[in-house]
Amino acid sequence: xxETMLVTGAAGFVGSHLTDRLLQAGHxxxxxxxxxxxxxxxxxxxxxxxxxxFIQADLNKNEVCLEKLRAALEGSKLDMVWHLAANxxxxxxxxxxxxxxxxxFMTTFNTLTMMQELNxxxxxxxxxxAIYGERRDLLHEDSxxxxxxxxxxxxxxxxxxxxxxxxxSYLSQVWIFRFPNVVGSRASHGAMCDFFCKLAKSPAxxxxxxxxxxxxxxxxxxxxxxxxxxxxEKSQDKLNYFNIGQEGSTSTVRFMAETVxxxxxxxxxxxxTGGKKGWVGDVPFFRFxxxxxxxxxxxxxxxxxxxxxxxxxxxxxxx
Numbered sequence: 001x002x003e004t005m006l007v008t009g010a011a012g013f014v015g016s017h018l019t020d021r022l023l024q025a026g027h028x029x030x031x032x033x034x035x036x037x038x039x040x041x042x043x044x045x046x047x048x049x050x051x052x053x054f055i056q057a058d059l060n061k062n063e064v065c066l067e068k069l070r071a072a073l074e075g076s077k078l079d080m081v082w083h084l085a086a087n088x089x090x091x092x093x094x095x096x097x098x099x100x101x102x103x104x105f106m107t108t109f110n111t112l113t114m115m116q117e118l119n120x121x122x123x124x125x126x127x128x129x130a131i132y133g134e135r136r137d138l139l140h141e142d143s144x145x146x147x148x149x150x151x152x153x154x155x156x157x158x159x160x161x162x163x164x165x166x167x168x169s170y171l172s173q174v175w176i177f178r179f180p181n182v183v184g185s186r187a188s189h190g191a192m193c194d195f196f197c198k199l200a201k202s203p204a205x206x207x208x209x210x211x212x213x214x215x216x217x218x219x220x221x222x223x224x225x226x227x228x229x230x231x232x233e234k235s236q237d238k239l240n241y242f243n244i245g246q247e248g249s250t251s252t253v254r255f256m257a258e259t260v261x262x263x264x265x266x267x268x269x270x271x272x273t274g275g276k277k278g279w280v281g282d283v284p285f286f287r288f289x290x291x292x293x294x295x296x297x298x299x300x301x302x303x304x305x306x307x308x309x310x311x312x313x314x315x316x317x318x319x
Contacts, residue, residue, distance in 0.1 A: 009085035011038025057263035121172030180245035184221030212254030218248035245288035
């Protein structure tokens with residue numbers, strides 16, 4: 001059944017891919033993005049559809065955004081909101097805590113305020129593994145206590161709390177997705193993009209923060225979207241929350257750096273700055289349990305290494 005969806009952060013990495021998938025499924029989509037980090041070029045396919053309406057607006061300018069959203073809806077009902085807008089630069093949020101307060105938490109606060117005004121009850125929220133903090137155990141959805149070590153993780157955790165509180169009053173149904181490290185075409189942040197940018201400036205040497213031993217699960221964006229869309233379709237509790245990630249498959253930053261160099265600048269020297277962490281707030285190792293989402297029929301097809309290889313080829317080819 002065709003519905004009207006709002007995607008916040010629609011011009012971003014995951015948001016633009018999600019927008020394309022929702023349009024392919026026959027839905028009408030309103031995309032909101034302030035283009036601070038998103039790129040309108042990522043919406044090239046979406047903008048060709050009569051079922052897509054793009055709003056360039058700042059979610060923190062609540063009244064302006066709400067007015068534009070009402071105009072785009074033209075009196076029709078907003079069936080569901082996919083809230084992906086957030087700060088994607090974790091080190092920047094460490095150096096300036098107001099970045100995550102404004103761009104990660106307040107965007108959530110204002111999105112929910114608009115939902116209440118528009119009587120929109122269904123919300124899917126992009127959360128993160130960073131809410132769990134630095135742990136060595138296998139992370140289940142109900143693992144605790146939760147002690148995030150970055151302002152980004154703290155504001156995502158605060159957002160989850162605000163969302164579940166709203167579920168007791170005006171929201172009708174919520175899906176919370178805790179992302180792993182996501183890679184793929186249109187990526188605009190993260191270690192892989194950092195490597196590409198550094199090699200573009202200095203193709204003879206790649207500087208890598210840390211000692212390269214940081215080990216995490218990497219998931220291709222296409223598989224992330226498969227999981228999210230399946231969960232919304234099949235998991236129909238009032239509160240639905242899932243880890244999305246690999247099944248025991250991880251990759252080191254060293255492997256990623258070597259893969260990027262192989263495809264982009266063969267022969268470039270890789271120089272590690274040393275230390276177990278790439279930056280303050282970096283979680284150098286984590287493992288997700290995905291048993292919960294597997295009960296819905298989803299599991300990743302690509303390993304962490306295969307996801308990295310595919311993403312590097314996509315970025316190298318400019319996809």
